Amino acid sequence: MLLIRERIQGHRGVYMGFEMQIVSNTPLTGEEDFDTAAKMFFEQIGYLSKGSDPQIPYKIFADFFLKHPMKAWFVDDIAVTLKTSRPTVYRHLNKLKGFDILEEVSVFDEVSKQQKKAYRLRYGNFEKAWNFVEAHIKVAVENYGKTVEHLQRLIDTQRK
16 A cells, blocks of 8 residues: 655645545446446545445545546535534545545525535546546655655765
């Protein structure tokens, strides 16, 4: 297992952490059941933790964002639907935001008659959103490579 952590410049120039677990795996293309394949994938990337109850984080990612990729969701709506607290929803949303797979949008709320923050799948498409994840992984690995090259130069300099 490889855990990649990188500090990236996110939306509006704000720096945020990117963290992704990478494990040697076989593509799940042989699995025909969406829920089974999604749960396995979410575990592989470190979104779902083995040993903890995966029900709420799974439903947030799969039932809200993947199954309704164009819809922007209010935190309160997710919390009420799942019968959980706002901090619990935010904890899982922050993990998805850490993958840079969600985007914050401002949406007019008919109930409060105000603009409110909501979240949706980046580009309204999982495959396109995943391209962001892959780009962050590539940058992180390239940066590690530059550090390795630098360390090697320092080692070579010390030997002279």
